């Protein structure tokens with residue numbers, strides 16, 4: 001089995017939802033893109049889809065500086081995330097709700113969770129889990145998958161009503177997992193309120209209460225400006241994810257690669273800075289690391305790998321990403337992740 005074969009199978013299962021194109025670039029012509037006029041968002045971007053497109057074009061615009069004269073080396077992609085050693089600075093993003101696009105025949109939520117958490121673990125890295133309207137205090141397939149992986153996972157909850165969120169965080173803590181967090185940009189969710197699960201903007205005070213409510217490292221996902229990044233650092237978040245939710249919560253944002261550099265400079269010494277949005281290859285990963293990220297998350301490609309190949313499919317995708325990252329490091333003169341800096345970007 002190969003990544004290509006997984007994608008062929010995913011193409012059949014996701015017919016009408018996702019074209020599983022050779023490059024998932026958020027181009028306006030793609031079948032997932034364009035105004036949904038009140039219909040479910042599917043797998044594309046919100047509104048015109050420009051925020052999803054911007055993630056991809058921002059990365060595409062960067063060029064790598066090929067640098068070859070020097071001693072031979074085999075690149076080392078190993079790193080740590082919140083003191084856990086991982087094989088690569090690439091993790092599975094917190095994606096959820098894929099079964100709502102086309103019924104349980106696409107992939108059940110339980111299988112999506114197992115595929116991402118266990119597939120990432122087999123590749124030596126970490127799977128994040130998301131939150132969707134079918135989840136409740138008593139229905140948490142995400143936590144069961146993480147328990148099956150002996151706590152090897154990260155749980156990101158939607159910014160639900162505060163008391164419920166505190167309860168869910170307490171339940172998460174029982175799994176002794178790597179970290180817990182909230183996607184603050186989830187307050188722009190289309191599906192949650194539509195299904196009677198309201199989501200909210202969160203004040204600094206409320207976020208601080210969440211951080212202090214748990215001994216687990218806390219992650220704030222959905223940071224797109226210096227102001228929010230500084231608040232996250234001030235209230236004791238262990239990590240942030242620079243993310244516009246794959247362009248699914250606000251039309252017309254910049255691409256994440258555009259805002260990452262200033263955020264990394266401002267708070268990179270205080271919190272671990274992760275980023276996601278449009279990352280499809282190890283070459284993209286290298287660009288994000290050069291812009292100051294310590295690690296990246298991959299969303300849509302992980303969904304396709306899980307739908308097409310389950311646990312093994314996700315493992316294959318992550319290993320492919322690791323391989324292309326190593327190749328990119330070798331060709332730009334970086335033997336370890338510490339060697340990566342803006343110098344490897346051409347004309348930046």
Ligand SMILES: Cc1cc2nc3c(=O)[nH]c(=O)nc-3n(C[C@H](O)[C@H](O)[C@H](O)COP(=O)(O)O)c2cc1C
Nearest residue numbers: 093094095096130131183245246276277278299300
């Ligand atoms: C179908 C779908 C479902 C998602 N569900 C969640 C979720 O439940 N929680 C969350 O934090 N992010 C969610 N995201 C956003 C991803 O975690 C991630 O930020 C985004 O997909 C990264 O961009 P990429 O898909 O271009 O790699 C979802 C994204 C997609 C495409």
